[in-house]
Amino acid sequence: MPFLAAASENVPVSDREDTMLMFVGETLDVLSIASRREESAWQAPAVAHVIHRKDLKLQGAETLGQALSLVPGFFMAPKEGGILPYLRGIPNSALFLYDTVPLGLDTTKSVNPLGYDLSLSSVKRIEIIRGSGSVLWGPDAFAGIVNIVPMSGKDLDGVETGISYGAPGNQQAFYVNAGHDNDNWDTFFSLSARKIRENDRTANLINFWGNGEKPIPYSQRIGTENPEDAHYLEASGRMSFQDWLTVSGRVSDNLTPYTVSDSGGNPVWQESRSIPQRMFKLEAKKDMGQNSALRFMSSYSLIRPEYHIIDRDLKQEESTFYSEVIYDRSFFSRSGLFTGGVSYREKRIKNAPIWEDFLPDFLGAANEKFLPKVSTEDYHAKLRSVFGQYSHKIGEADIWFGVRDDEHDIYKDHISYNTGAAWSPSSQWIFKLLYGTAYRTPFARQLLETEEPDLEKIKSFSGQVSWKPSKQAGLSLSAFSSRIENHIIEDPYAGLSFPNNQNIIGLEFETYLSPTKDIDLYANLTLSDNDGPNETYKYNDYSYIREDGTRVKHYVDIEYPYNIGPKIMINFSGIWRPFEKVSTFIKLGYVSSDRLILPRGEGEISFSGRWMLDMTATIQDIMISGTELDISVRNLADRHYSIPGTYSDIEGSPFSVEITIRKKW
Secondary structure (H helix, E strand, O other), X not given: OOOOOOOOOOOOHHHHHHHOXXXXXEEEOOEOOOOOOOEOOOOOOOEEEEEXXXXXXXXXXXOHHHHHOOOOOEEEEEEOXXXXXXXXXXXXXXXXXXXXXXXXXXXXXXXXXXXXXXXXXXXXXXXXXXXXOHHXXXXXXXXXXXEEEEXXXXXXXXXEEEEEEXXXXXXXXXXXXEEEEOOOEEEEEEEEEEXXXXXXXXXXXXXXXXXXXXXXXXXXXXXXXXXXXEEEEEEEEEEEEOOOEEEEEEEEEEEEEEEEEOOXXXXXXXXXXXXXXXXXXXXXXXXXXXXXXXXXXXXXXXXXXXXXXXOEEEEOEEEEEEEEEEEEEEEOOOOEEEEEEEEEEEEEEEEEEEEOOOHHHHOOXXXXXXXXXXXXXXXXXXXXXXXXXXXXXXXOEEEEEEEEEEEEOOOOOEEEEEEEEEEEEEOOEEEEEEEEEEEEOOOHHHHHHOOOOOOEEEEEEEEEEEEEEEOOEEEEEEEEEEEEEEEOOEEOOOEEEOOEEEEEEEEEEXXXXXXXXXXXXXXXXXXXXXXXXXXXXXXXXXXXXXXXXXXXXXXXXXXXXXXXXXXXXXXXXXXXXXXXXXXEEEEEEEEOOEEEEOHHHOOEEEEOOEEEEEEEEEEEOOOOOXXXXXXXXXXXXXXOOEEEOOOOEEEOOOOEEEEEEEEEO
């Protein structure tokens, strides 16, 4: 849950806010991504938020997208092949990390681990920052950061197992967590798997690409094809020796089939996405006296995406090596703290797909000669960085300033910076002002079409006031303003947009109240709006063949309004504990109207606002000690509704039920 309460009474008063993070009635682990050190979200130099493992269980959250949907500023837009995340009105703008290692792809910003491709069964907590974070985290920490913190042997000394079944889709899942904590070392291992029928829609176009020179005849394209089951497999582990050496890793494999149709609804074809990942990480820390420490981290990740589009496979590979050294030092009797470092990142991309045409235009019976052009390219990118941040405490206030210099070998160098202040006149109040800049690395198509392309940049301002008079009540109000420059969108209708700019403003309000020891109530509200020009694209509306056989494309400029997602989002939620070992969680959420701009300027489809109701019941020590039963019900109203898809409107998520049984051994 999102709010902070009083500090632990076992911690000295002067150290409380720096060492312990409190939710309603519970001590939680600290936040580690705001300053690259452990600190409380209450005083962190950021608009910070923490979701703990216990909260994920109470909410019945099975995916990262479900967990983030309760956080102000976030909107999870379901699409045919996954989820498009918005943060503060900007799509695909958060940097997703697993154990501080980036999870996304460099070739596209639209692949994020928001579904079952990231298991929450071994997650200790989720750390969230809303606002620019490039100074300490580099490229793509644009509008925020989400860090998945895995469990360790210190969190579980034993074995925990769980099995799940859900409907519709005949969902079947299991996980096993095993940990051991010794005096000098600890180990942890997790294995999880899920199988589900996520799509029942039958395709009627099953062949198209033919021999790769021209499409097969239309009569041979038509048929019937039922979707496959989706599957997700993940293994992760971690081993630590004392407080100075940690080795960790994660391996995952998945297949996500989905059905796509154009704006007319015909034809309907099948696609699938598989994004197996391998990640390994080494960390070491050396204390250099009482006031300083040296930290080293190195990681290697390998991602091999594979896309199946009707009857064609596109395979690519992305490998990343990253290494950094960070130096921490305190000054002036610990009133000042400096964190600085150097880092090196090297990426190798093989077979990055570059689409030059709009696929649905080629699938109809009128096209017998042309295939949409999609090429593949390889490239190699190196990034060297120097960064530092200094914070200083003056009375009841903290001030900070940070700067980062990134030197790239294939696109323009960039300097990002941040500054801010936090003032806490009493233990009940805190005021924060933050300003920072960040940038996003270019799309693969930009790198291949432009030498040293300009980078998309954001200037972000945030102000926050928080009040927590007691463990039973609190509220927080945040205002933000973002200026995006050199803004470019990757659009399936027309490739990349021309550089643009947008101004986005918004408010985020959240509050909690515990009227009794058995009831906790929560609410949050997000309001946002934007101002700026339409997105403009160069669109290939038709092609023809000259007498010499060469293909000639005709282009027009088309415009789409910038889409910030819903301008109003509301969440009401609560926990009721009617008995000692029984708890119920209920969430009522609202998102305002949205729209889908149809391709080629053919108009738009409007979607009205909707309310969604979810409930979860948790029963502990059911039948056997250490056994826990969860029953989660989503979309309880079972109201049929449509939402924007990629090319057309699609059906929203149906009513669903999932039952999970856990046991600690």
